[in-house]
Amino acid sequence: xxxxxxxxxxxxxxxxxxxxxxxxxxxxxxxxxxxxxxxxxxxxxxxxxxxxxxxxxxxxxxxxxxxxxxxxxxxxxxxxxxxxxxxxxxxxxxxxxxxxxxxxxxxxxxxxxxxxxxxxxxxxxxxxxxxxxxxxxxxxxxxxxxxxxxxxxxxxxxxxxxxxxxxxxxxxxxxxxxxxxxxxxxxxxxxxxxxxxxxxxxxxxxxxxxxxxxxxxxxxxxxxxxxxxxxxxxxxxxxxxxxxxxxxxxxxxxxxxxxxxxxxxxxxxxxxxxxxxxxxxxxxxxxxxxxxxxxxxxxxxxxxxxxxxxxxxxxxxxxxxxxxxxxxxxxxxxxxxxxxxxxxxxxxxxxxxxxxx
Amino acid sequence: xxxxxxxxxxxxxxxxxxxxxxxxxxxxxxxxxxxxxxxxxxxxxxxxxxxxxxxxxxxxxxxxxxxxxxxxxxxxxxxxxxxxxxxxxxxxxxxxxxxxxxxxxxxxxxxxxxxxxxxxxxxxxxxxxxxxxxxxxxxxxxxxxxxxxxxxxxxxxxxxxxxxxxxxxxxxxxxxxxxxxxxxxxxxxxxxxxxxxxxxxxxxxxxxxxxxxxxxxxxxxxxxxxxxxxxxxxxxxxxxxxxxxxxxxxxxxxxxxxxxxxxxxxxxxxxxxxxxxxxxxxxxxxxxxxxxxxxxxxxxxxxxxxxxxxxxxxxxxxxxxxxxxxxxxxxxxxxxxxxxxxxxxxxxxxxxxxxxx
Numbered sequence: 051x052x053x054x055x056x057x058x059x060x061x062x063x064x065x066x067x068x069x070x071x072x073x074x075x076x077x078x079x080x081x082x083x084x085x086x087x088x089x090x091x092x093x094x095x096x097x098x099x100x101x102x103x104x105x106x107x108x109x110x111x112x113x114x115x116x117x118x119x120x121x122x123x124x125x126x127x128x129x130x131x132x133x134x135x136x137x138x139x140x141x142x143x144x145x146x147x148x149x150x151x152x153x154x155x156x157x158x159x160x161x162x163x164x165x166x167x168x169x170x171x172x173x174x175x176x177x178x179x180x181x182x183x184x185x186x187x188x189x190x191x192x193x194x195x196x197x198x199x200x201x202x203x204x205x206x207x208x209x210x211x212x213x214x215x216x217x218x219x220x221x222x223x224x225x226x227x228x229x230x231x232x233x234x235x236x237x238x239x240x241x242x243x244x245x246x247x248x249x250x251x252x253x254x255x256x257x258x259x260x261x262x263x264x265x266x267x268x269x270x271x272x273x274x275x276x277x278x279x280x281x282x283x284x285x286x287x288x289x290x291x292x293x294x295x296x297x298x299x300x301x302x303x304x305x306x307x308x309x310x311x312x313x314x315x316x317x318x319x320x321x322x323x324x325x326x327x328x329x330x331x332x333x334x335x336x337x338x339x340x341x342x343x344x345x346x347x348x349x350x351x352x353x354x355x356x357x358x359x360x361x362x363x364x365x366x367x368x369x370x371x372x373x374x375x376x377x378x379x380x381x382x383x384x385x386x387x388x389x390x391x392x393x394x395x396x397x398x399x400x401x402x403x404x405x406x407x
Numbered sequence: 408x409x410x411x412x413x414x415x416x417x418x419x420x421x422x423x424x425x426x427x428x429x430x431x432x433x434x435x436x437x438x439x440x441x442x443x444x445x446x447x448x449x450x451x452x453x454x455x456x457x458x459x460x461x462x463x464x465x466x467x468x469x470x471x472x473x474x475x476x477x478x479x480x481x482x483x484x485x486x487x488x489x490x491x492x493x494x495x496x497x498x499x500x501x502x503x504x505x506x507x508x509x510x511x512x513x514x515x516x517x518x519x520x521x522x523x524x525x526x527x528x529x530x531x532x533x534x535x536x537x538x539x540x541x542x543x544x545x546x547x548x549x550x551x552x553x554x555x556x557x558x559x560x561x562x563x564x565x566x567x568x569x570x571x572x573x574x575x576x577x578x579x580x581x582x583x584x585x586x587x588x589x590x591x592x593x594x595x596x597x598x599x600x601x602x603x604x605x606x607x608x609x610x611x612x613x614x615x616x617x618x619x620x621x622x623x624x625x626x627x628x629x630x631x632x633x634x635x636x637x638x639x640x641x642x643x644x645x646x647x648x649x650x651x652x653x654x655x656x657x658x659x660x661x662x663x664x665x666x667x668x669x670x671x672x673x674x675x676x677x678x679x680x681x682x683x684x685x686x687x688x689x690x691x692x693x694x695x696x697x698x699x700x701x702x703x704x705x706x707x708x709x710x711x712x713x714x715x716x717x718x719x720x721x722x723x724x725x726x727x728x729x730x731x732x733x734x735x736x737x738x739x740x741x742x743x744x745x746x747x748x749x750x751x752x753x754x755x756x757x758x759x760x761x762x763x764x
Contacts, residue, residue, distance in 0.1 A: 086605055105693040108732050109603040124694065124712050151526065154508040169508065218582030225575030228610065231592050246466040248443055253585065336462040337481065355481050375465050 053081050053177065054092055060173050061145050067170070068094040069141030071132065071157075074148045076344040077174050079272055084113045088122050091132060093139040101128065129153050133160025145170035175349050179341060180363035185273060186387055186394075189343070189365055192233070192275035193385055193396030195268035199224040200279055200400050203238075203266070207405055209258040209283050213238040213251045216264070224268040233267030233274035234346045244280070244378040247336055247371060258284040261378035267346065267385075274346050276367050277397040278383035286403050293330075293372050293380050294403040300324035301382040304338055304352075304368035308386060308393050314356040314366075321370050322354075330372045339367040342385055364388040365396070410438050410534065411449055417530050418502050424527070425451040426498030428489065428514075431505045433701040434531050436629055441470040445479050448489060450496040458485065486510050490517025502527035532706050536698060537720035542630060543744055543751075546700070546722055549590070549632035550742055550753025552625035556581040557636055557757050560595075560623070564762055566615040566640050570595040570608045573621070581625040590624030590631035591703045601637070601735040604693055604728060615641040618735035624703065624742075631703050633724050634754040635740035643760050650687075650729050650737050651760040657681035658739040661695055661709075661725040665743060665750050671713040671723075678727045679711075687729045696724040699742055721745040722753070 061067045072078055072090040079085050081092075086106035091099040100117035102110040103124070110119050120135075122128055136144055144165045149157065158167060181189065202223040207216055217236040224232075239249030241260040249263065256262060265278040280297075282290055304321035318338040325334045337353030340346075342365055350358035352366055360366075369383030380403075385396040418424045429435055429447040436442050438449075443463035448456040457474035459467040460481070467476050477492075479485055493501055501522045506514065515524060538546065559580040564573055574593040581589075596606025598617040606620065613619060622635040637654075639647055661678035675695040682691045694710030697703075699722055707715035709723055717723075726740030737760075742753040 085607075103693075105604045107692065108730070109605065112603075124710060149508045151506045151508050151511040154511075214582060214585060214587070217588075218579055221582060222575055222579040225571060225578060228571060230571070230608070231574075231589070235588050246469075247462045248466065250442075251587065335464065336460075353481060373465070 054098060056177055057081070057173065058092060058094070060176070061170060062094045065145070065170070065173070067143045067145040067168070069136060069139060069144040069165070070170070071144060071146040072174070073146065073153065077147050077178070079344055080178055082114060082117065084109070085272070086110060088128055089132065091135060093141055096139045099135060101131070127156065129156035130160045133157055136161060137164050141165050143168070145173070147171045147174050178343060179349050180361060181343060181365055181387070182363070185343065186363070186365070188271050188273040189275065189385070189387070190396055192268050192270040192273050193277075195224045195227050195229045195270060196266060196275040196277045196385075196397050197399060198227050199266045199268060200264065200277055200397075203264045203279065204281065204400055204405055207256065207262055207264075207281060207283055209256060211256055213240055213254050213256065216256070217251045220264070220266055224266075228270070229268035230271060231269050233269045233276060237263060237265035239263045239379070240283070242376060242378060244380075245373045245375050247373060247379065247381065256283045259287070261290060261380060263379055263381055265381065265383065272344055274342055274344070275385050275396060276342055276346060276383060277385060278369055278381045279400050280380040280382065280403060281405055282403050283405065290403060296325060296328045296330065297370055297372055297380045297382050298401060300370040301368055301384070304370060305384065305386060305393065305395070308360065308366070308368065308388060310360055310362045310388050310390060312360050314350045314352050314358040314360055315354055317360070317368075318352045318354055318356070321368070325370060325372060333372045333374055334370060335373055336371065339369050341366050360388050362388055362390045411455060413534055414438070414530065415449060415451070417533070418527060419451045422502070422527070422530070424500045424502040424525070426493060426496060426501040426522070427527070428501060428503040429531070430503065430510065431528075434504050434535070436701055437531075437535055439471060439474065441466070442629070443467060445485055446489065448492060450498055453496045456492060458488070484513065486513030487517045490514055493518060494521050498522050500525070502530070504528045504531050535700060536706050537718060538700060538722055538744070539720070542700065543720070543722070545628050545630040546632060546742070546744070547753055549586075549625050549627040549630050550634075552581045552584050552586045552627060553623060553632040553634045553742075553754050554756060555584050556623045556625060557621065557634055557754075560621045560636065561638065561757055561762055564613065564619055564621075564638060564640055566613060568613055570597055570611050570613065573613070574608045577621070577623055586625035586627060587629070588626050590626045590633060594620060594622035596620045596736070597640070599733060599735060601737075602730045602732050604730060604736065604738065613640045616644070617641075618647060618737060620736055620738055622738065622740065629701055631699055631701070632742050632753060633699055633703060633740060634742060635726055635738045636757050637737040637739065637760060638762055639760050640762065648760060653682060653685045653687065654727055654729055654737045654739050655758060657727040658725055658741070661727060662741065662743060662750065662752070665717065665723070665725065665745060667717055667719045667745050667747060669717050671707045671709045671715040671717055672711055674717070674725075675709045675711055675713070678725070682727060682729060690729045690731055691727060692730055693728065696726050696740075698723050717745050719745055719747045
């Protein structure tokens with residue numbers, strides 16, 4: 051409930067809407083506090099509705115005590131049902147977070163012009179971007195669990211082990227400590243495959259001297275974490291060490307530049323400049339970082355296109371990289387929270403390209 | 408490429424379209440054979456286009472040899488770019504699989520009436536529903552890996568272990584054997600929580616006599632599997648055993664009823680009848696099963712609302728359940744392929760409520 055009140059305030063008092071429909075899965079989780087809803091409808095005047103199919107009905111009734119929980123039967127059309135309820139509430143200006151083209155059409159058809167429809171996804175993001183102390187606590191825990199996984203990566207990676215075997219050990223370590231699952235598909239990308247930022251994890255056998263990019267995240271009570279380290283299976287070459295130092299310096303610079311009231315774009319610029327000055331600007335093929343929370347990629351983006359200004363409660367990744375096709379890639383990433391004063395790293399440590407250190 | 412030709416035949420020759428836009432993630436994976444594209448555009452007259460952001464560009468160029476790979480810059484509007492290409496190809500009737508309301512509006516705006524837009528998601532599903540021999544081979548492997556996980560569940564579940572600890576062991580077993588990750592969030596729901604079909608997995612300690620629903624899936628090269636078993640941590644009561652036998656009989660009936668040319672609805676009816684006759688129709692709160700492949704829930708549905716008729720190459724789950732709030736739940740599920748003659752179970756075994764058997 052405490053999450054719905056600020057949305058209603060913004061949408062109804064400041065923007066003049068009199069109803070808000072939520073259909074995005076992560077948004078539903080944010081406002082309801084548990085997964086499995088089909089959609090949520092918040093009227094200005096009336097009880098907050100949670101629509102749910104039979105398979106999740108009993109769970110929703112047990113966990114969704116602050117909602118009017120409405121069963122959606124398998125043969126009912128959800129958008130037609132919502133349209134009827136919108137009319138019953140007397141809603142005239144309905145905001146929504148997101149709709150598929152099909153659902154938009156279905157809803158508009160059901161409303162028959164009785165209510166105006168307007169997308170207001172950004173209003174929800176304004177709230178989700180700023181994590182409260184409870185959310186920060188869950189993300190801190192997710193970060194600790196992720197560090198446990200990274201510790202294991204540095205222990206098990208050696209020539210002869212396969213990428214998926216490394217993933218098995220990392221995920222097992224995180225799970226045993228209490229992770230609710232992986233925040234995204236684990237990346238263990240070795241050798242020339244490390245040059246692909248989203249290289250995934252295959253049955254490739256890691257060889258002596260390979261660069262290995264390990265990009266992992268635990269989740270805890272639906273909140274996620276994200277951490278990357280790069281190491282060499284064996285003794286790193288001078289070139290590997292040199293590139294590693296550039297990325298490490300850029301990552302440090304990014305973390306140092308992160309603070310409340312700074313423009314997100316400027317944090318990207320600060321770290322990017324280090325890589326540019328070293329002559330690798332064309333090899334840093336993505337933005338510096340992204341917001342993270344219930345989803346692994348959220349606003350605010352730390353990129354040249356970002357219009358965000360950072361505030362306390364933002365949680366973002368700082369993840370510069372250099373990728374050279376045929377040679378390999380290096381990325382270093384942490385999940386970091388912006389505080390009123392300074393920052394807090396939710397992931398930390400293991401800043402070395404060498405195993406056994 | 409071999410997947411694109413039948414789509415073009417259906418959409419262009421039979422339906423009169425002259426372009427097809429693919430934006431759904433699993434559909435892109437299906438047609439491109441690898442993940443990471445931003446969208447795909449197939450013209451009737453011209454080269455198949457794969458749009459990709461910089462972060463995945465090199466990987467797409469290496470893996471997408473049959474496409475014209477087009478880089479989307481961070482400051483470009485993807486839908487405006489697609490609209491320009493649609494006009495350049497001279498496409499007049501553009502089919503699309505799925506679009507968000509926002510992207511539909513952006514695309515329509517960019518096209519300025521030069522091409523008609525029509526959703527044709529079902530055309531893609533007609534193809535994806537029928538797995539070819541290569542897909543069946545990957546799903547067979549995913550099923551084998553899932554059975555390894557279930558074997559572990561029967562080995563480790565005992566009073567005193569926590570739900571997430573069981574999940575850790577199951578996922579580790581699947582991963583070590585070669586799983587690419589979990590097909591969905593692992594469910595280990597014990598005690599009264601087992602009455603929630605999507606009960607997830609918490610830090611609850613499993614107690615003597617608890618029902619435990621274990622619903623797991625491995626994925627292999629992006630193809631998924633899905634399997635549920637229910638067991639008792641300790642000696643089952645007469646009531647637990649009686650309910651288990653009803654569900655097992657219903658599951659058997661469902662598997663036996665599954666064959667090419669049968670209506671999907673009739674398979675649901677056959678299994679549902681067993682549970683109804685035993686007096687638990689109100690406790691079987693979901694449909695009998697669902698298609699599975701690149702996504703864990705796909706057409707064809709095995710439900711009372713389904714209009715599908717089964718064909719060789721369909722892969723579905725058969726998963727009846729009885730859920731009693733305050734008592735617990737029992738579900739038994741397998742992933743099964745429909746063949747020209749008969750069926751093939753991709754998951755099998757462990758049909759017992761008792762551990763240590």
